Amino acid sequence: MASAFPHLLLLTTLAAICLFSDVPSAALGGRPKDALVGGWSKADPKDPEVVENGKFAIDEHNKEAGTKLEFKTVVEAQEQVVAGTNYKIVIKALDGTASNLYEAIVWVKPWLKFKKLTSFRKLP
Numbered sequence: 001m002a003s004a005f006p007h008l009l010l011l012t013t014l015a016a017i018c019l020f021s022d023v024p025s026a027a028l029g030g031r032p033k034d035a036l037v038g039g040w041s042k043a044d045p046k047d048p049e050v051v052e053n054g055k056f057a058i059d060e061h062n063k064e065a066g067t068k069l070e071f072k073t074v075v076e077a078q079e080q081v082v083a084g085t086n087y088k089i090v091i092k093a094l095d096g097t098a099s100n101l102y103e104a105i106v107w108v109k110p111w112l113k114f115k116k117l118t119s120f121r122k123l124p
Contacts (some may be wrong), residue, residue, distance in 0.1 A: 058068045073091070076089070
């Protein structure tokens with residue numbers, strides 16, 4: 001019985017290290033070690049999902065505001081894990097002949113097929 005104690009202590013210690021470290025998460029493709037839960041992290045502006053959400057933001061804004069902005073490209077993007085994912089996207093779009101930058105936030109819950117434009121503004 002006494003010889004089993006060191007093994008049990010070692011096993012418990014290793015389990016605690018794995019449980020409270022980012023090693024298993026990173027090994028399984030989880031969030032990056034430096035990402036904060038609920039914080040914003042960089043997203044690839046060329047990622048098809050980001051581009052799709054940028055186009056969605058322009059389309060929704062056009063419907064809501066009665067404008068005719070034309071999507072050109074995603075310049076910059078960030079994502080935030082919430083109850084789903086928020087995408088903060090800087091979009092280059094044409095307003096007539098003028099090219100402007102806009103910031104949009106799109107909230108996505110893919111398991112519910114839910115997508116909503118929660119914020120849209122022209123950048124200075």
